[in-house]
Amino acid sequence: MSGLLISVARRDLLLARRRRIEALLPLGFFIVAAGLFPIGVGPEPQMLRQMAPGVVWVCALLAAMLSVTQMFASDHQDGSLEQMLLSSQPLVTVVLGKVLAHWLSSGVPLVLAAPLIGVLFDMRAQAIGYLALTLLLGTPILSLLGAVGAALTLGLRSGAALVFLLVLPLTIPALIFGTGAVGAVDAGLSAQAHLSLLGALLIVTLLGAPVATAAALRISMD
Amino acid sequence: MNQAAPALRWTTFAAPSRFFALSGRMVPWFWVATLAFAAVGLYIGFFVAPTDHQQGESYRIIFIHVPAAWMSMLIYLVMAFWAAWGWILNARMASMYARALAPTGAMFTFVALWTGALWGKPTWGTWWVWDARLTSEFILLLLYIGYIALTEAIDDVRRAANAGALLALVGAVNIPVIYFSVRWWNTLHQGATISATAAPKMASTMLTAMLLMTLSFWAYSFAVVFTRARAIVLEQESDTDWVRATVLGTKEAKR
Numbered sequence: 001m002s003g004l005l006i007s008v009a010r011r012d013l014l015l016a017r018r019r020r021i022e023a024l025l026p027l028g029f030f031i032v033a034a035g036l037f038p039i040g041v042g043p044e045p046q047m048l049r050q051m052a053p054g055v056v057w058v059c060a061l062l063a064a065m066l067s068v069t070q071m072f073a074s075d076h077q078d079g080s081l082e083q084m085l086l087s088s089q090p091l092v093t094v095v096l097g098k099v100l101a102h103w104l105s106s107g108v109p110l111v112l113a114a115p116l117i118g119v120l121f122d123m124r125a126q127a128i129g130y131l132a133l134t135l136l137l138g139t140p141i142l143s144l145l146g147a148v149g150a151a152l153t154l155g156l157r158s159g160a161a162l163v164f165l166l167v168l169p170l171t172i173p174a175l176i177f178g179t180g181a182v183g184a185v186d187a188g189l190s191a192q193a194h195l196s197l198l199g200a201l202l203i204v205t206l207l208g209a210p211v212a213t214a215a216a217l218r219i220s221m222d
Numbered sequence: 223m224n225q226a227a228p229a230l231r232w233t234t235f236a237a238p239s240r241f242f243a244l245s246g247r248m249v250p251w252f253w254v255a256t257l258a259f260a261a262v263g264l265y266i267g268f269f270v271a272p273t274d275h276q277q278g279e280s281y282r283i284i285f286i287h288v289p290a291a292w293m294s295m296l297i298y299l300v301m302a303f304w305a306a307w308g309w310i311l312n313a314r315m316a317s318m319y320a321r322a323l324a325p326t327g328a329m330f331t332f333v334a335l336w337t338g339a340l341w342g343k344p345t346w347g348t349w350w351v352w353d354a355r356l357t358s359e360f361i362l363l364l365l366y367i368g369y370i371a372l373t374e375a376i377d378d379v380r381r382a383a384n385a386g387a388l389l390a391l392v393g394a395v396n397i398p399v400i401y402f403s404v405r406w407w408n409t410l411h412q413g414a415t416i417s418a419t420a421a422p423k424m425a426s427t428m429l430t431a432m433l434l435m436t437l438s439f440w441a442y443s444f445a446v447v448f449t450r451a452r453a454i455v456l457e458q459e460s461d462t463d464w465v466r467a468t469v470l471g472t473k474e475a476k477r
Contacts (some may be wrong), residue, residue: 148388148392152372152385152388152389153372153375156375156376157375158375159375162368162371162372162375165364165367165368165371166368166371166372166389168364169361169364169365169368169393169400170392170393170396170400172361172400172403172404173396173399173400173403176403176404176406176407177403180406180407197403201399208395212388212392215388216385216388219381219384219385219388220381220385222380222381222384
């Protein structure tokens with residue numbers, strides 16, 4: 001079972017590596033979108049520092065949704081997704097492998113780029129560390145929930161736009177606890193509660209979302 | 223048309239043709255109930271119920287606001303229930319109910335937000351605060367819009383119903399998580415010092431008016447949802463004989 005998971009993930013990562021620029025587009029979007037905020041609201045360091053966790057998190061949400069429709073789209077087009085559904089292998093594991101690959105190729109770059117944005121927003125070193133940590137816990141949630149949306153909107157004309165509408169409301173708890181942890185650290189409090197809740201959210205999503213995604217794929221390919 | 227089996231079972235009205243016939247007779251009565259309850263409820267609410275000593279007359283919007291907020295939450299659960307029923311048992315009629323419920327639920331959510339804003343302006347001095355209740359009601363509206371957008375975007379009827387069912391269920395599971403996280407977020411930020419939770423003790427006439435308005439909204443929901451479900455039935459069953467007979471029959475009767 002874990003062999004299947006790893007082979008699906010490796011295949012998707014290999015495909016992503018073949019189209020390197022395409023795979024890095026969400027990262028580009030993330031940096032551009034976050035970079036627009038200081039220009040839009042003004043360069044006062046105090047205000048930027050206060051806004052930074054929220055801006056980084058919201059931009060990460062949008063960047064994740066931007067790339068998530070690609071998770072099944074190309075496999076749907078060339079028919080290999082149908083073969084995955086027909087195969088005797090558990091579909092939930094296939095979904096998990098694809099989510100893992102999506103997270104490694106688009107979530108992890110966001111985690112790595114977040115400290116850079118934090119520096120641009122004049123955040124303190126400790127807050128930057130926690131920002132990266134919350135994103136490390138939060139971006140898998142985005143990939144998992146995004147997979148549900150991507151599976152539901154598979155092959156639809158307006159699929160890419162629909163995913164934003166369907167998934168973003170569901171990511172609000174992750175946004176709240178992610179930014180809350182950084183805010184707490186910035187205010188000199190412990191981020192323990194926020195991080196625990198974010199971790200709990202990740203576990204629950206990890207248990208529920210792949211099952212929902214597999215069901216959604218079966219509905220969409222019916 | 224096969225009407226030779228009049229034995230009533232619990233699935234009897236799951237047949238779209240029977241639903242169509244029965245609901246056609248019920249819809250006018252629901253409208254009568256809507257207007258009757260609304261007339262009495264609004265009369266008590268506006269003329270009998272005493273003026274609130276803190277909020278003055280502006281509190282009277284609760285006779286619309288609170289029932290609408292109740293309906294908005296109830297309809298989402300009912301919608302998720304019928305959608306799941308239709309998905310699991312492959313019952314067409316249940317899926318049609320779910321689809322017919324969504325716009326009414328979204329409308330009540332919007333009404334609750336709108337009347338809340340109208341009440342907030344004279345009472346709090348602002349149209350909107352990011353209070354926990356307002357925020358979660360706003361997110362509920364987003365969930366409704368997502369459901370409607372998804373079911374409308376899919377052309378295949380069965381796929382639309384089942385995909386909508388999955389989304390509605392995921393939303394229903396997430397509602398408590400969203401609600402509690404929003405509440406926590408709100409208390410941590412201390413943004414809104416004013417809260418809608420501190421409801422003053424209510425005079426019994428106020429409660430009567432509110433309950434009457436709730437009954438009126440229930441009847442309205444039945445009337446509108448049945449009417450919409452009838453239209454969906456006609457659309458989705460348009461290739462059957464009974465629909466052709468019904469549609470042609472009414473056209474000839476009008477001539």
